[in-house]
Structures are given as C-alpha cells and as structure tokens.
Amino acid sequence: MPHTTQRYDTLAAARNWKPGANGIKHMKITEIFGENTLSLDGLRDRLPKEVWKQLEKTITEGQELNISVADSVAVAMKDWAIEKGATHYTHWFQPLTGATAEKHDSFITPNKGGGAVAEFSGKDLIQGEPDASSFPSGGLRPTFEARGYTAWDPTSPVFLVENQNGTYLAIPTAFASYMGESLDHKTPLLRSVEALNKQALRALKLFGKDARRVVSTVGCEQEYFLIDQEFFYRRPDFMTSNRTLVGAKPPRGQEMDDHYFGSIPQRVLSFMLDAERELYRLGIPVKTRHNEVAPSQYEIAPIFETCNIAADHQQLMMITLKRVARKYGLECILHEKPFDGLNGSGKHVNWSLSTNAGANLLEPGDSPHQNMQFLFFFGAVLRAVYKHQDLLRVSIASAANDHRLGANEAPPAIMSAYIGEQLEDIIHQMLNGGLKKSKQGGLLGLGTPVLPDLPLHAGDRNRTSPFAFTGNKFEFRAVGSSQSISFPIVVLNTIVADAIDELCTELEKTIEKDGLEASLSRVLAETFAKSKDIVFNGDGYSDDWQKEAKKRGLLNLRTTADALPKLRDKKNIELFEKFSVLNEREIESRLEIWAEQYVTTLTIEVDTTEAIAKTMVYPAAVRYLEELSNVVKNGKEIGIKSSGAESMLKTVSEGLDNLGKALDKLRKVQETLKAETALEQTAEYRDKIIPVMTEVRDAVDFLERYVADDYWPLPIYREMLFVK
Ligand code: ADP
Ligand code: MG
Numbered sequence: 001m002p003h004t005t006q007r008y009d010t011l012a013a014a015r016n017w018k019p020g021a022n023g024i025k026h027m028k029i030t031e032i033f034g035e036n037t038l039s040l041d042g043l044r045d046r047l048p049k050e051v052w053k054q055l056e057k058t059i060t061e062g063q064e065l066n067i068s069v070a071d072s073v074a075v076a077m078k079d080w081a082i083e084k085g086a087t088h089y090t091h092w093f094q095p096l097t098g099a100t101a102e103k104h105d106s107f108i109t110p111n112k113g114g115g116a117v118a119e120f121s122g123k124d125l126i127q128g129e130p131d132a133s134s135f136p137s138g139g140l141r142p143t144f145e146a147r148g149y150t151a152w153d154p155t156s157p158v159f160l161v162e163n164q165n166g167t168y169l170a171i172p173t174a175f176a177s178y179m180g181e182s183l184d185h186k187t188p189l190l191r192s193v194e195a196l197n198k199q200a201l202r203a204l205k206l207f208g209k210d211a212r213r214v215v216s217t218v219g220c221e222q223e224y225f226l227i228d229q230e231f232f233y234r235r236p237d238f239m240t241s242n243r244t245l246v247g248a249k250p251p252r253g254q255e256m257d258d259h260y261f262g263s264i265p266q267r268v269l270s271f272m273l274d275a276e277r278e279l280y281r282l283g284i285p286v287k288t289r290h291n292e293v294a295p296s297q298y299e300i301a302p303i304f305e306t307c308n309i310a311a312d313h314q315q316l317m318m319i320t321l322k323r324v325a326r327k328y329g330l331e332c333i334l335h336e337k338p339f340d341g342l343n344g345s346g347k348h349v350n351w352s353l354s355t356n357a358g359a360n361l362l363e364p365g366d367s368p369h370q371n372m373q374f375l376f377f378f379g380a381v382l383r384a385v386y387k388h389q390d391l392l393r394v395s396i397a398s399a400a401n402d403h404r405l406g407a408n409e410a411p412p413a414i415m416s417a418y419i420g421e422q423l424e425d426i427i428h429q430m431l432n433g434g435l436k437k438s439k440q441g442g443l444l445g446l447g448t449p450v451l452p453d454l455p456l457h458a459g460d461r462n463r464t465s466p467f468a469f470t471g472n473k474f475e476f477r478a479v480g481s482s483q484s485i486s487f488p489i490v491v492l493n494t495i496v497a498d499a500i501d502e503l504c505t506e507l508e509k510t511i512e513k514d515g516l517e518a519s520l521s522r523v524l525a526e527t528f529a530k531s532k533d534i535v536f537n538g539d540g541y542s543d544d545w546q547k548e549a550k551k552r553g554l555l556n557l558r559t560t561a562d563a564l565p566k567l568r569d570k571k572n573i574e575l576f577e578k579f580s581v582l583n584e585r586e587i588e589s590r591l592e593i594w595a596e597q598y599v600t601t602l603t604i605e606v607d608t609t610e611a612i613a614k615t616m617v618y619p620a621a622v623r624y625l626e627e628l629s630n631v632v633k634n635g636k637e638i639g640i641k642s643s644g645a646e647s648m649l650k651t652v653s654e655g656l657d658n659l660g661k662a663l664d665k666l667r668k669v670q671e672t673l674k675a676e677t678a679l680e681q682t683a684e685y686r687d688k689i690i691p692v693m694t695e696v697r698d699a700v701d702f703l704e705r706y707v708a709d710d711y712w713p714l715p716i717y718r719e720m721l722f723v724k
Helices: 004-015 040-046 049-061 067-083 122-126 186-206 229-233 236-241 266-281 307-327 372-387 389-394 420-431 486-534 543-552 560-568 570-578 584-637 643-671 678-706 717-722
Strands: 086-092 104-106 108-110 116-118 148-152 158-163 166-177 214-228 286-291 297-302 330-333 347-355 467-469 474-476
Touching: 004 229, 004 717, 040 049, 040 067, 049 067, 067 086, 067 122, 067 158, 067 166, 122 148, 166 186, 186 214, 186 307, 186 347, 186 372, 186 486, 214 229, 214 307, 214 486, 214 717, 229 236, 229 330, 236 584, 266 286, 266 297, 266 307, 266 330, 297 307, 307 330, 307 486, 347 486, 372 389, 372 486, 389 486, 389 560, 389 570, 420 486, 486 570, 560 570, 560 584, 560 678, 570 584, 584 643, 584 678, 643 678
Parallel strands: 086 166
Antiparallel strands: 086 104, 108 116, 148 166, 158 166, 214 297, 214 330, 214 347, 286 297, 347 474, 467 474
C-alpha cells in the first residue's frame, strides 16, 4: 500500500487538531503564583517561632538539623499537602543521568480500627531509601551494598505534582551512597555553594564589607522545538533518540520562517500560556517567551534565582514543558540538535554573584574603572575561565551537544569570554599605566520626540561567544538545551571560588604594608595580564578565531571524547578536593557514567538508523524501483523509449546501491569495535561509528529526494517544521 494515505492522514490530523476542554478562562498571576509550592515564607507561617528560627539557621548558616525540628516541619508540610489534596509524597532527586527520579509513599497508613491515619514524620522527611540499584553509580556502590539514601534539601521548597487523578508532594532531596558519596547532581552543587560563599565573604571582608552570605544567582534561557505529536510518533528516531537520524533539509531552511520575534502561532501560544500557568503555580517566575531562529523553535526564560533553586526549577521547567505540550497535541523537543541543517537548541545559563542583601557583585555601575570591587570579582571570573577552560568544556559535554559545539554552529568548542569594548579598554588601561576613564555607551536617539532616548549598552551583543559578560552577569551559552544545569554551575561556582581564593591570598600578602588600593592594583594587573588571552570579542565562528585561539594556546576540545578525560586531570581532582566539592572517587564515577551515557546514546542511534534504513527506506526505494522498471520495460515492449524514467531508474538504483553499501559498512565497522572501557569507547564511536552513520544518513537523504513522495514512509522536515 502506498504511504500516501498514512502520511496524508498524519498531516490532516495535525492540521485538524482542535483545542479540547483545555481553555484557561482567566489567569491572575498574583492569585496563582506559588500555590503549588510551600515557600519558605509559607513554611514560616505554619511553624512555631522557635522551630522556624532553628530551621532558618540550618538554611542560612548550614547548622545541623535537629530531629524535633524536622518532626514539626514534617507535620506542617503534610498538613499543607493534604489540604491541597495530596495523598502521597516522594523524595525527588536528580541522578547523574540528568533526569529526575522519585519513589512514592502514601501519607496514609491503615490502622487497626479499619480506618487510616496520615503519617509523615521528621525521619520520613529527612531521609528516604529508594531502590538505588536502578540508578548509575559509576562504581561508587559496591555490589554488596546496593543502598542509596535521599536526604532532604531544606533550601529548596517542596512542591505539588498534580495529575487529573491525584496529587503528590515532592520533596527536593540529595542522593548519596551508603558511604556518603554523592550519586547525584544536587550534593556537589550545595557543596560548591558553600565553597563560593566562604571565599566571596573573605574577599568582601578585605573590602570592608560585612555581608552574611554570598550566593550565585542563575537564570536560564531554555530553547526548544515543538512539533505535532502525529509526526513524532511516526518517526522511530524521534521516539528512541529525540532527534531525526535521517531526513533531508527543507528547500530553503530557516530563512523561510517568520523571524525571531515574529508573532507566535495560536496553538503554540495556547501551549505556552498553559505551561507558564503551571510554572507560576509552582512558584517558578517565568518572564519571557519568544520565537527562536529556526522554524518551530522557541525560547522561555524565568527571572533568576539562587542557583540551587534555579537548578531544581530548571528540571521542573523541562518536565512541565514536555507534559503540557502533549495536552496540545504537541511534542516538546529539548534535544540539542533535532534537525540536521537547522539551528540547534541551547540553554543560556546566566550567572552572577549576589550578597544576602541582594547586591550584585558583578554590577559595574556607570564607571567601572573606579569600581575596584567589581573589577576584583570580574577579574576572578576571567581568571577562573582561563585557568579552567577544560572543566567548563567537560561540564557541557554530551553526544547531543557535540552536534553544536565544534560543528559549524552555536558557540565553538573553544572556551573564550566576550567582555565588550568598555571592559576590554579598562583591562588595556590597567596594563598600560593605570586606570583613567570608562568609555561610555551614551544614548540612542530615535529621532522623534515621542519616543524616549534609549540608553546604549556599553558593549554590543555578541552571539557567538560561549561565555559572555552581558552587563551585570556572565552568560554561559554553550550549555546544552536538554542537560541538567547543575554541573555547569558546580564548575562555575568552584572555579570562581578557586580564583577568589588565589586573589585573596595574593592581596593578603601586601595589604597591611601597602593598603588595599595599591595591593589591588598590583594583583588585578597581574591577573588580567595572565588571563587576558581568554578574552575574545570577535566572531567565534570564523576560521581566523580557530587559528588565533591556537596561537594563544587555548584548548579546542571538539568532542565529548576529547573533553571528558580532562575531568580526571590532576589539577581538577586537586581543585574539587580542595574545596570539598567532589572527591576522586566521585569524579571517577561521574566520568564513567557520562562516558557510558555517550555510548548508550550512540548505540541506540546506530540501531535506530539501521532499522529505519533497512526496514523503512530500503523497501520504499525498492517499490519505486520496481515501478520505474515496469515503465521502462513496458515502454520498450510497445516501442516507446522513456528516457526520463530510465534516468530516474538509474538514479534511484544507484542511490539504493549506496544505501546497501553504507549499511554493510555500518555492520562491519561495528564488528571491529574493541575498546573495553566506556571512556575508550567514546573515542571509538566518534572515529569509527559516527562517520559511517553519516554515510547511511546521506544515502537515505539522497533517496528522499528521488523516491516518489507517496512511497516515503517518514514525515519529512517540511511537514514537521511548518505545520503548526
Ligand atoms: P538577555 O539580555 O540575554 O536577553 P535578559 O535580561 O532577559 O537577557 O535575562 C536573561 C536571563 O538572565 C534571565 O533569566 C534573567 O533573569 C537572568 N539574569 C538577569 N540578571 C541576572 C543575575 N544578576 N544573575 C543571574 N541571572 C540573571
Ligand atoms: Mg541571553
């Protein structure tokens, strides 16, 4: 049977999709914001004063939690959750695979009288014991001790997860082995927060500032694609790998689409409003939404929060986007490169430092050359990025992100920092005789009195930089759209703590003798001289930059296989151990898990590519070939030479041969794999498998251009990207 019916049915289903009873009548943000989360304020209102005071000490000063406090908190949480209709609770945690995990327990325990009572004690709140054997431990869990423990993180608010048939309370937790080694993303994140806090407070003290706490703040811009579910489920590659493994580019690619801030299609807008409403209810402060560069690509960004909460909220945001999209017959695709030849998706992680009083330590003010405290922290970040380029690169390494970094799009795999003209000029002055002035941005007049003059930013935007200073924060743009932001933040927090530590140590040497100002001038000039090679304000996509970066000795770790092994370099183990963020075993286990994940991803991709090529594309081409040969043969019988059909016959037949050859090669090359460790396998897959997978894809994509459309079994790019 020709595939016309099936493909056109899919199209019709997508086109005829109608909103069901999803309509939201009205949305009063102030009324719904945070209604599904028990914020710290909400918790305070429900706790006796004394208990709250002690809990606050745990949250703000890291004081150990007392079990009687935990019991009171547990009661308050349970009452709140049950009032809201919850029946179960779960310790919600982030295993190293990048997703989230949960195990549910009921609040309700049947009692002797045939009824039931709701039970949830401090012990249940503080500690849980999920079946840890199903989560990767990278060798951290000896087989005789399969247990893992979850531990409540009092700094991140609990929240409710709703389903039409029930509700449960989710408690953000850390996840560790019996030996106390971290099996998750949250633990090192919390440890890095402490390391950074300690060093930043030490620095502020030198500046005569008396802050109680310094945290890093994070706001993420999340990019994603939306396609109709009908298409998604007709594509085995989407189902197994979240991306298209075959598929020819649409005729004119992304230029054809409405632009960046073009109006948002109705169904998509309905989805966004609904998803945002869910996020508001969870207390996640979503702020912006817009179209992105590629067709069917969008972006959502919340207002920044402290990094630990931002990381939890980021996971919740990804889950919510995926879940709500389905209500609208859409699939939300978070993969870094779902469509070949189109812009991929990233996640810009905006990062800054804030005191407990809300002062942004990376705010330069109007005259940064006079703002030594800003220059100190700014200098520390540049020093950190220069010294630990490798770690930043490791923190974003994945099979999926390899399609962006080092390929010809998005930020390059070379880490560099964009800092804008004004700050570059300040560094220049500092290294050439001292600070005199700050170049000013001025005002942008729009030439009509009805429109206000707009303040010009002191530096233009540069979209090609993997790490950019954008006014009062740094923006780590090379992060992948589907990944957890935790490890990138762990790295940022830790390397900046390290740089502040080094700068403080230098300052402390001369501060008594020479005073703060003179010591600072010396230390900052030294650090800028040392790390200025990381600064690059130009076009990160250009070949010139590749050459220039090489001259400067910057790392260019193109692929995951290049990047991952750096994690265990002596320098990095020492760094993480020095600040008690990760120990050597925890580092090794991460390396192992991430390498395994890379290999698993590729194994699935290879198998799926092969299956699609063999069982869907090959048969389609054969059928078309048969039809063409009949035309040619019949023509000959009645004496008509159909040269068009003959040449098409030749083209398709060659295409089919090439596909056959590529498939043979893929099978053969798989037989030659011999690496034993997961880490060795990453390089083997990169060098041997990926090139042949690309050959198979090219052969398939060639056939897609020639095989009769009604024989083609897969939804094509044009349909998936332009039907909304
Ligand atoms: P852009 O200039 O990149 O378009 P926005 O000003 O809209 O960005 O902010 C992008 C993200 O950066 C938002 O999530 C925003 O909350 C976040 N952000 C702004 N200031 C800070 C800060 N001090 N620390 C961390 N994130 C911040
Ligand atoms: Mg941005």
